[in-house]
Amino acid sequence: MNWLLKARPVSTFLSASVFAGALLAGGSALAQSFPSKPVSLVVPYPAGGVSDVIARSLNNTLAKHLGQPVLVENLGGAGGGIAAQKVLNAPADGYMIFQGSPNELVLSPLTNAAIKYKAEDFRLVQMITINPLVMLARKDLPASNGDELMAYARKTAAEGKPMTYASVGPGSLYHLLGAHMSQLTGVPMTHVPYKGGAPATQDLLAGQVDIFMTPYSKSQVAMVEEGKLKAPAVLSAERQDMFSKVPTLNESKALKGFVFETWAGFFVRKNTPEPVVQALHKALSEVANDPAVRAALEAQAMIVPRPLGLSDLDKLYADNTARYRAIARDMHLQPQ
Known part of the structure; x- marks a missing residue:
């Protein structure tokens, strides 16, 4: 393959270097500017349930770490599918976070024919509770x-x-x-x-x-x-x-x-820019380590695990997706 490298003009490498540098600079600027407006935390069930308790135990703390208000939005229906689809329909810019679990993102698409998304359309940014x-x-x-x-x-x-x-x-x-x-x-x-x-x-x-x-x-x-x-x-x-x-x-x-x-975590669209994902991951990890948040959630009989790195979260989500799909397959569950 060396002949391919030799055949390329120097200007090609210069252009590539400039382009790569621009991407890095753009990513850095994006991370520094995010967020510049309020962030929505979408809960896929009505107010008053366990998911709502989690969201309202930490949204103000998350707001402090992000430097912007974090608004809890309850949107029930279709086993969490309506809320998940709303997040997918929004821009992939990190301003709409889905608080959910494999329940809504893995299982609902397997059994509800009206749900068109798949688990891989989302990325897990941080786990918050084991329930x-x-x-x-x-x-x-x-x-x-x-x-x-x-x-x-x-x-x-x-x-x-x-x-x-x-x-x-x-x-x-x-x-x-x-x-x-x-x-x-x-x-x-x-x-x-x-x-x-x-x-x-x-x-x-x-x-x-x-x-x-x-x-x-x-x-x-x-x-x-x-x-x-x-x-x-x-x-x-x-x-x-x-x-x-x-x-x-x-x-x-x-x-x-x-x-x-079961467990609860925070998800964004899969194609959310990496600098934004990293900014959210940093803020959510700080929230998970906050003593007041941990105490509030543990008082509600929830377990707050230690924050995980993004690569570990990717593996956790992939493993859970495979496990629940296997159970559904063994039960011959079909979309209806």
């Missing part, structure tokens, strides 16, 4: 552990009234969990989708739906302690501090090995 999952139930559900729950589910299915489970939309993780539980046990259950965790919890309080597998905050813990809701089980491998008396599904015979958790 344990709990199974909440209407207060009068006659089950206090996984085995009692499945016995009740079999009984109601045999009577032609399958147990109902809520989710935050078709294709969401919580839809997948209910469908997976039904498939593993061979017990029919009825999926009831909502636009977010808050309306699902309201119907659970009203006794309109039987169970809801979901991440939780302190408000849900209080509802269980006050007897407004029941918590038959948690989905973690071990019992959880805020639900210390609640057994895991893993302790049951019927659902041993049924262990899941």
Whole structure:
């Protein structure tokens, strides 16, 4: 290939050098000028749910690190797909950040035919929380552990009234969990989708739906302690501090090995300029290390992991995408 180099005139290399220098200078200028206006933090569920709690626990701190207001925008629907699509429709300039998880970006496109984006259209800029999952139930559900729950589910299915489970939309993780539980046990259950965790919890309080597998905050813990809701089980491998008396599904015979958790992070469009991604990554990493933010999120039963570098985040997101696609494929889930 040396002859190709020799055949090129010197002016070509000079032009290339000037062009490369211009790109570096432009990237540096872009990083220094970003942001020059308010930034939107798009939450894919209505106000009042766990995702909203995360956003409002840190948006003011993020604003201080960015030097611009950070406005929380709640936009529920389609298992988070409506909010995600809005971010994709906006310019790839970093001024619209999506707060989400594999739930909205990996699973929703696999099961909702109306969603046209794919996970690879987004880039993970930083993780913020790992969220344990709990199974909440209407207060009068006659089950206090996984085995009692499945016995009740079999009984109601045999009577032609399958147990109902809520989710935050078709294709969401919580839809997948209910469908997976039904498939593993061979017990029919009825999926009831909502636009977010808050309306699902309201119907659970009203006794309109039987169970809801979901991440939780302190408000849900209080509802269980006050007897407004029941918590038959948690989905973690071990019992959880805020639900210390609640057994895991893993302790049951019927659902041993049924262990899941979820996480939340911040995403931008895949083609967002690298200097902007780096500026956001730096600010979000500082937010994740902020003692007040960590304390606020940990008080809501969330785990705040140490910030990761961009290359580690790329791998994490790719690995999660592959894992959830494999589960959906094994369950033969199809877009509807």
